Amino acid sequence: MTNQTAFHAGLLNPSTPVPDGLTDAQARPAGRRYGVYRNNVTVSLREALAEGFPSLVGLIGRENFDHVARAYLRQSPPTSPLMMHYGAGFPEFVASLDQLAHLPYLADVARIDVAMRQSYHAADSTGIAPTALQALDEDTLLATRFSFAPSMILIRSPWPIGSIWHYTLRGGHKPTGHAEDVLILRAEYDPEPFVLGPGAGDVLLALRSGTPFGPAIEQGGDGFDLAALLNILLSNHAITDLKS
């Protein structure tokens, strides 16, 4: 009898022999016929990862990516049929690899790829009208708490990950070496990563955790540009509610 434990065991481990009880039409051992399933599993998971991590493919090249992806999928196959979520742990895996330690920013750039996918599938929401903030008097505004779109995702890194992501996928200026906070926003259906200015990440974290506007913007410090932050939030419909 060929149970699914035996059939499964060899799919992700090429050194496992073909299970007994599998044959061709002449009752000969299945051999490479079993390999079709083994290949289907590996290739489909590898392709899913490549599609989900375009910036990583761009940064290390497809051949290296396939090598890393194969190691990951054998160690961490999907645990759900929702392939849209597969690879959430891939950045952490990338960070753990000695052979990629010379590219310390890779994992954080890969987190942008994960977040872009999460944002794409996040629940729909409606942004407030840009005039809603202007309508508040100063005291009310300072005491107001913000709600944000489920598609908004903040990634903070000691590396210029937003610039590296843009450069890798869209070209332009070569990134320079300073820390970047990246905010992913989805105005309608297409998520877009924005590199935040100084202090904006701290302000957003405070706002997202329910701190009122007044104390939250004090987190921004000297170089913080409030108008720039509000502009990208409002124009991308990222603020969904105001609570006084």
Added chain:
Amino acid sequence: MPDASHSFPHLPALPGVGYKAQHFTDILNDPNPVGWLEVHAENYMGDGGRPLAQLRVLSERFPISVHGVGLSIGGEGRLDPDHLGRLKHLCDWLNPASFSEHLAWSTHDSHFLNDLLPLPYTSDTLTRVAEHIDDVQTVLGRRMLLENPSSYLAFAESTYSETDFLAEIVRRTGCGLLLDVNNVFVSATNLDYSPQGYIDAYPLDAVGEIHLGGHDEDEDDHGAPLLIDSHGREVVDPVWALLDYTLAQSGPKPLLVEWDTDVPDWPILADEARRAASALTRVSS
């Protein structure tokens, strides 16, 4: 999420295509639209965004078939209640014209393998598959269609032919069948039997939908042909001929052209659908 505003009670006996997001505008603008569309259930289980928005629009214009690829009906373990719940949520929202899944397994020990894996045909597996189909039909509150697989190998322990196995499943559960004629051709070639003989033995009365797709060619260890179900190219002539053979016995059925990898531009897929339309015309004239 609001209910889809329009619903179609069943799939028409016309050609449809497997829906790909890149064809959205082409499909809506085609002056000779296809009769219906099929979507893979798992691609529409996110919380929102473009996939669900597109599906909402398409469901107002086209009968939709929801085709699951991840339920693991042939699995040894019980069905994943979370996944069954997600399917119910999708079907309740969309009220599709059809729901179908595969005679295959894909989940084991909490691993999802993203492939349709084979099972032996025995009285034990028959009992298990029938129980799983009962569960699906009970939870979804609708009759499902079960699709025959592409096989690359045989199980020494099998005691049923695939057609007898499927007929008995239909008898026990009342489910319908999705007959994939490309899978029949692939399996018949790989396991050295007659595809026409398979159709002759197949319970055609239970067919609610027919699939067509392209396959790749390889060889086994002994140099024998080994066809791989790839859905990455045109349907080959012998499969079109097998479709004609089938339709001559079954009468007109909803036909679906699947093209899932190396997806072509819309006109090429539309041509395949037109070829399916002419097969239907031949049988109904």
